[in-house]
Amino acid sequence: MSAVDDTAARLIERFQGERPGDATDWVARLRSEGAERFARLGLPHQRIEDWKYTSVKAIAKRDFARPDASQATADAGQIEALRIPGIDAHRLVFVNGHFAAALSDREGAGSGVRVRSLATVLAEEPDSLRGRLGNIAPTDFSGFTALNTAFAEDGAVVEIAADSRAERPIELLFVSTAQEHPVAAHPRIVIAAGHHAEGTIIEHYVGLDDVSNLTNVVTEAALDTGAQIAHYRIQRDTRKGFHIGSVHASQAGDSRLEQHNVNIGGQLVRTDINTALNDEGAETLYNGLYLANGRQHVDTHTRINHNEPNTTSEEAYRGILDGYARGVFNGRVYVAPHAQKTAAYQSNDNLLLSGKAEIDTKPELEIYADDVVCTHGATVGQLDTQALFYLRSRGVDHETARGLLLYAFAEASIERMGLEALREWLQGFVIDELPHAERIQEFV
Amino acid sequence: MSEPMLKIENLHARVEEYDILRGLDLEVNAGEVHAIMGPNGSGKSTLAHILAGRADYEVTEGKVTYKGRNLLELEPEERAHEGLFLAFQYPVEIPGVNNIYLLKSALNAKRKHHGLEEVDSVDFLTDIKEKMKLMGMDESFLKRSVNEGFSGGEKKRNEIFQMMVLEPELCILDETDSGLDIDALKVVAQGVNQMRGPDRAIVLVTHYQRLLEHIVPDRVHVLANGQVLKSGDKNLAFELEERGYEWVRDGQEAASA
Numbered sequence: 001m002s003a004v005d006d007t008a009a010r011l012i013e014r015f016q017g018e019r020p021g022d023a024t025d026w027v028a029r030l031r032s033e034g035a036e037r038f039a040r041l042g043l044p045h046q047r048i049e050d051w052k053y054t055s056v057k058a059i060a061k062r063d064f065a066r067p068d069a070s071q072a073t074a075d076a077g078q079i080e081a082l083r084i085p086g087i088d089a090h091r092l093v094f095v096n097g098h099f100a101a102a103l104s105d106r107e108g109a110g111s112g113v114r115v116r117s118l119a120t121v122l123a124e125e126p127d128s129l130r131g132r133l134g135n136i137a138p139t140d141f142s143g144f145t146a147l148n149t150a151f152a153e154d155g156a157v158v159e160i161a162a163d164s165r166a167e168r169p170i171e172l173l174f175v176s177t178a179q180e181h182p183v184a185a186h187p188r189i190v191i192a193a194g195h196h197a198e199g200t201i202i203e204h205y206v207g208l209d210d211v212s213n214l215t216n217v218v219t220e221a222a223l224d225t226g227a228q229i230a231h232y233r234i235q236r237d238t239r240k241g242f243h244i245g246s247v248h249a250s251q252a253g254d255s256r257l258e259q260h261n262v263n264i265g266g267q268l269v270r271t272d273i274n275t276a277l278n279d280e281g282a283e284t285l286y287n288g289l290y291l292a293n294g295r296q297h298v299d300t301h302t303r304i305n306h307n308e309p310n311t312t313s314e315e316a317y318r319g320i321l322d323g324y325a326r327g328v329f330n331g332r333v334y335v336a337p338h339a340q341k342t343a344a345y346q347s348n349d350n351l352l353l354s355g356k357a358e359i360d361t362k363p364e365l366e367i368y369a370d371d372v373v374c375t376h377g378a379t380v381g382q383l384d385t386q387a388l389f390y391l392r393s394r395g396v397d398h399e400t401a402r403g404l405l406l407y408a409f410a411e412a413s414i415e416r417m418g419l420e421a422l423r424e425w426l427q428g429f430v431i432d433e434l435p436h437a438e439r440i441q442e443f444v
Numbered sequence: 445m446s447e448p449m450l451k452i453e454n455l456h457a458r459v460e461e462y463d464i465l466r467g468l469d470l471e472v473n474a475g476e477v478h479a480i481m482g483p484n485g486s487g488k489s490t491l492a493h494i495l496a497g498r499a500d501y502e503v504t505e506g507k508v509t510y511k512g513r514n515l516l517e518l519e520p521e522e523r524a525h526e527g528l529f530l531a532f533q534y535p536v537e538i539p540g541v542n543n544i545y546l547l548k549s550a551l552n553a554k555r556k557h558h559g560l561e562e563v564d565s566v567d568f569l570t571d572i573k574e575k576m577k578l579m580g581m582d583e584s585f586l587k588r589s590v591n592e593g594f595s596g597g598e599k600k601r602n603e604i605f606q607m608m609v610l611e612p613e614l615c616i617l618d619e620t621d622s623g624l625d626i627d628a629l630k631v632v633a634q635g636v637n638q639m640r641g642p643d644r645a646i647v648l649v650t651h652y653q654r655l656l657e658h659i660v661p662d663r664v665h666v667l668a669n670g671q672v673l674k675s676g677d678k679n680l681a682f683e684l685e686e687r688g689y690e691w692v693r694d695g696q697e698a699a700s701a
Binding site: 390398401408 | 493496497498499500519520521523524525529530532534535536538539540541542545546547548549550551553554589606610
């Protein structure tokens with residue numbers, strides 16, 4: 001296999017080794033196809049339109065090791081402290097991408113609901129994933145997807161059977177910890193929601209010990225007719241961490257997907273959120289929030305494909321950028337020629353708090369049907385002076401008023417989230433990121 | 445006679461290159477209700493915002509004295525602490541910031557400024573519930589965010605409610621009557637009338653006379669072209685309603701001709 005560049009060749013070399021599922025032909029084939037694709041694609045470069053504003057050179061120049069499954073341990077108290085207060089989640093814990101059974105909840109997720117580690121499923125009944133693994137996420141979606149397909153060895157398989165409801169939210173906690181060398185994890189998550197299945201799934205990424213690891217995760221979600229899934233992605237990596245993630249969803253008729261994408265941590269973050277509305281009545285809500293300062297770089301690309309008539313999407317992303325932070329938002333909406341009566345609403349609002357912070361925002365509408373309602377709008381600005389004046393005229397000092405308005409700006413995203421306890425927890429995080437946190441706390 | 449609570453002398457103000465106020469004089473004593481009327485663009489709202497400390501206007505000349513102090517030197521929050529309150533024409537929505545917490549914090553900031561202890565939580569809640577009732581506000585208001593999802597009428601009622609809780613000495617109401625139906629107007633007027641007292645001054649900025657049927661002013665001033673062109677008692681408002689603003693402007697032109 002000849003690679004496009006030295007980095008690709010080196011990464012392939014670095015990540016070689018045995019993986020659960022290798023003994024199964026189709027799995028081995030999928031992986032070798034992934035490796036071949038990656039060899040040809042390499043890591044994305046800025047000449048690719050979708051990566052124009054995001055350089056991954058910082059990833060390329062690091063020599064990430066493959067994390068060792070036997071090192072998938074962490075202090076139980078430390079992991080317990082990462083629980084989202086007030087949410088009785090069924091939790092699977094992963095340490096540097098490897099499932100940590102001892103740290104995870106042992107009891108079941110409820111009837112009709114199965115939540116297992118990918119490594120377990122690949123070892124015990126690999127064929128149950130045939131036609132599902134690598135089905136919705138195209139291997140060549142980007143170099144990172146190919147890399148994940150080649151080297152994913154663990155992750156999660158979440159299955160909610162037809163007409164079943166996951167009573168407890170399902171939390172997949174990915175913890176990045178310090179190893180001898182920085183490591184790269186390639187978790188793969190497969191979600192299958194049956195006919196009229198309902199559930200909430202939280203992907204939660206946390207970096208500990210100031211680590212500088214890479215997480216390169218791919219999620220594939222299939223929603224059958226009438227399924228209702230709330231999918232949260234909460235990324236709180238360290239300020240030195242690298243986080244690349246993509247979500248690929250396929251929605252049948254009358255299904256509803258709510259995708260909440262929160263990015264707070266990370267030095268270099270790229271998330272791609274994609275869904276295909278494949279039959280009438282399917283709807284999607286994309287709700288995103290990114291907070292960045294220092295030299296953080298946060299890039300979000302979203303895609304919504306309206307492939308059939310009478311489908312609806314609503315998308316609202318908000319970002320607050322301070323310091324030298326750089327944000328990128330690209331929202332693509334595609335409406336197929338016969339997808340009449342499509343409704344698609346998109347907005348991206350940004351606050352720039354410093355003269356050095358930057359955002360590149362771009363809506364991308366490709367509409368081939370004529371009887372549709374599609375709107376989009378992007379704003380980049382500073383705090384509303386009228387609102388600032390309003391608060392000050394009530395006796396609130398200038399700095400506190402400023403903090404309150406930043407909080408209010410983020411809250412408009414948070415309040416779209418259905419889980420009350422999660423909202424409260426996130427509000428706390430947002431407040432902690434703001435100046436005069438303790439004063440703002442008095443108002444909420 | 446003691447000093448007026450508010451004394452505006454020869455006030456000139458501009459926004460960008462436009463002169464909005466051009467030599468405005470006004471005196472308001474404690475215990476009085478003044479109405480400032482005028483056509484659109486006369487500078488009424490500008491005056492209200494300048495008094496509350498909005499930075500978008502540049503004062504180029506003149507003097508504003510409030511309780512013996514140079515008002516224009518104070519930050520908006522200091523003016524609030526000193527007992528000045530502006531009821532906004534377009535109150536701002538602030539998602540995630542609870543109504544009651546904002547009010548409590550505003551009240552405590554003022555108390556702190558005057559060397560008083562923080563308000564007792566139980567007393568505070570009792571007080572606001574009573575005032576909410578008076579303003580016909582639902583209990584659910586306690587849990588809602590500042591003006592978020594409020595109708596136009598609810599926002600205006602909320603402004604008056606805030607005023608009642610903060611108990612300012614100088615109340616400035618900017619077009620509080622605009623967009624209100626007659627029932628809401630009555631509730632708002634009732635709230636304002638309740639606030640009348642010997643130690644408090646109220647300035648109503650309004651385009652129409654109808655609010656003044658419910659809140660009877662002691663003095664009425666007609667503002668046009670950035671100046672007070674005519675002052676009188678409550679009857680001036682009725683005369684204006686009948687004869688229109690042109691009457692004052694024409695009179696002015698005739699006098700200066």
